[in-house]
Amino acid sequence: MNLNPLAVIKSGLFIGAKKPSGLNTLASYLSPENICLDVAVSNKLELFDVIGRHMEREHALPQEWVARSLSRREQAGSTGLGKGVAIPHARVKELERMQVAYMRLKSPIPFDAPDGNPVMDILVLLAPNQADEEHLRILADATQLFSDCRFRARLHQCGHASEVKQLFASWSQPVAPFFSRA
Amino acid sequence: MSITQQKEEPPPACNDKICIGIALVGEDIRVAARADGREVAHGSFPASALGTAALLCYLTDWQAPLRLAVATAGAAALGLALAVGASHGREVFLVSAQTHSAASDLARYAEHAI
Numbered sequence: 001m002n003l004n005p006l007a008v009i010k011s012g013l014f015i016g017a018k019k020p021s022g023l024n025t026l027a028s029y030l031s032p033e034n035i036c037l038d039v040a041v042s043n044k045l046e047l048f049d050v051i052g053r054h055m056e057r058e059h060a061l062p063q064e065w066v067a068r069s070l071s072r073r074e075q076a077g078s079t080g081l082g083k084g085v086a087i088p089h090a091r092v093k094e095l096e097r098m099q100v101a102y103m104r105l106k107s108p109i110p111f112d113a114p115d116g117n118p119v120m121d122i123l124v125l126l127a128p129n130q131a132d133e134e135h136l137r138i139l140a141d142a143t144q145l146f147s148d149c150r151f152r153a154r155l156h157q158c159g160h161a162s163e164v165k166q167l168f169a170s171w172s173q174p175v176a177p178f179f180s181r182a
Numbered sequence: 183m184s185i186t187q188q189k190e191e192p193p194p195a196c197n198d199k200i201c202i203g204i205a206l207v208g209e210d211i212r213v214a215a216r217a218d219g220r221e222v223a224h225g226s227f228p229a230s231a232l233g234t235a236a237l238l239c240y241l242t243d244w245q246a247p248l249r250l251a252v253a254t255a256g257a258a259a260l261g262l263a264l265a266v267g268a269s270h271g272r273e274v275f276l277v278s279a280q281t282h283s284a285a286s287d288l289a290r291y292a293e294h295a296i
Contacts, residue, residue, distance in 0.1 A: 077242040081235040091243065114235050132215065132222040136240060140213075140225040143236040147228045 026100065026141040027169035033058055034101035035161035039122075043109055044074060048088065051101065051124050059099060066090075066126065080113025085146045087139065089125035098134055099126040102164060104156070121146065121155065145171060200244050203288025204237070205253040205279070206262055211237055214285035215244075216293050221286060229258070234265060247271045251292035255279035 036054065041047045052067035069090035073079070080086040101124040108118035123142050127135040145151050151171055158164045201216040207226075211233055214224040227233035227240075241248060252263040254276045267274035275295050282288050 073243070076245060077239065079239055081232045081239070083232055085232065087236070087239065089239075089243070114231065132217075133224075135243070136213065136215070136223040136225040139236055139240055140227050143227050143233050147230050147232045 026138055026145065027165070029098055029100040029138065030102060030165060030168055032161040032165050034099070035164045036101070036103045037158070037161065037164070038106045039103045040106045041109060042107075044088075044111060045071065047103075047105075047109065047122065048074075051088070051103070054101065055099065055126070061095075061099075061126075066092075069126075070124075078112035078114075080111035080119055081143065081146065082113050082115035082117065083146065083149075083152065084108060084117055084119050085121045085123070085152070086111045086113065086119040087123045087125060087142055089127065089135075089139075091127050091129050091135070093129045095126055095128045097128065098138065100124065100138065102168075104164075121152065199247045199249050201249045201251070201289050201292035202241070203251050203253075203282075203285040203290070203292060204262065204266065205283055205285045205288060206255065206259045207283070211262065212285040213237065213240070214289040216289045219293070221289065224285060234262065237262075238265065241266060241272075242269070247273075249273045249275070249292040249295070251275040251277050251282070251288040251295065253277050253279040253283050253288055255283070 039050060041050055048067040048070045049063075051070060052063035052065075055061040055066045056063040069092055070088050073090045074088060079088045103122040103124065105120045105122065108120040111119040113119060123146070125135070125138055145168070151167075154167055155164065158167060203214045205212045206229055209229050210226040211229050212224075212226045215222050227236050248271070250266055250272060252259060252266065252274060254260055254263065259279070260276070263274055263276055266272070275292055277288060277291055282291055
């Protein structure tokens with residue numbers, strides 16, 4: 001029988017550990033240059049074009065390729081979530097790392113969201129093909145944030161990209177302790 | 183090997199489809215995904231209209247046939263099972279939450295269910 005305390009701890013039950021909120025994960029992907037406010041578009045296609053141009057300018061990704069990927073994904077099913085929020089996203093084979101951008105529209109646009117409301121808050125996710133865990137984590141984190149009406153209200157009050165970044169980074173939810181078997 | 187000596191083999195795993203376990207736990211919709219016989223992702227969405235929409239988005243992202251095992255622990259979970267199973271090409275298994283309540287276990291269940 002192995003009585004090495006380190007071996008026991010390694011295979012034992014950790015008590016009182018705190019579940020990381022995970023909300024700062026999204027903030028770590030969102031850089032100020034990927035935050036655009038007062039974007040003027042009138043429909044989805046225009047939005048995807050704007051996103052494509054932005055990704056080309058900031059990250060040297062081909063504009064048409066980004067726009068087409070987003071549009072193709074959107075045809076499979078709307079990425080509108082409701083409450084004025086949409087998360088257009090696409091899995092892109094050649095992408096090396098996840099790209100996240102936030103755009104707030106000047107005026108809401110129709111997005112076939114489940115609640116029928118137009119959207120103004122756009123969170124763009126471009127994920128590498130194999131980023132299964134990362135993709136789900138970012139999507140889940142974003143949904144947690146945007147589900148909070150107080151967060152959405154504060155977001156709409158932000159006047160600069162740096163304020164938006166700060167809000168994403170600092171917003172947190174109460175975390176309950178949990179038991180985890182190592 | 184005689185018949186009496188044959189060991190009981192587990193049912194064959196369905197490794198050519200994406201298998202997803204979904205459990206409604208408190209204020210969370212917990213999700214785990216398996217592909218090629220291993221877990222590839224797990225996470226949770228808020229149990230709200232936005233969270234359900236995001237889950238449906240996530241399922242659509244796979245763009246592949248899905249096998250979904252949903253733990254049923256109330257009317258809300260049944261409603262969720264109906265919502266996720268609405269699309270063409272999806273098999274949905276309703277699993278008693280007393281049998282399996284963890285998303286990872288449910289994903290494994292979906293992988294092995296016949």
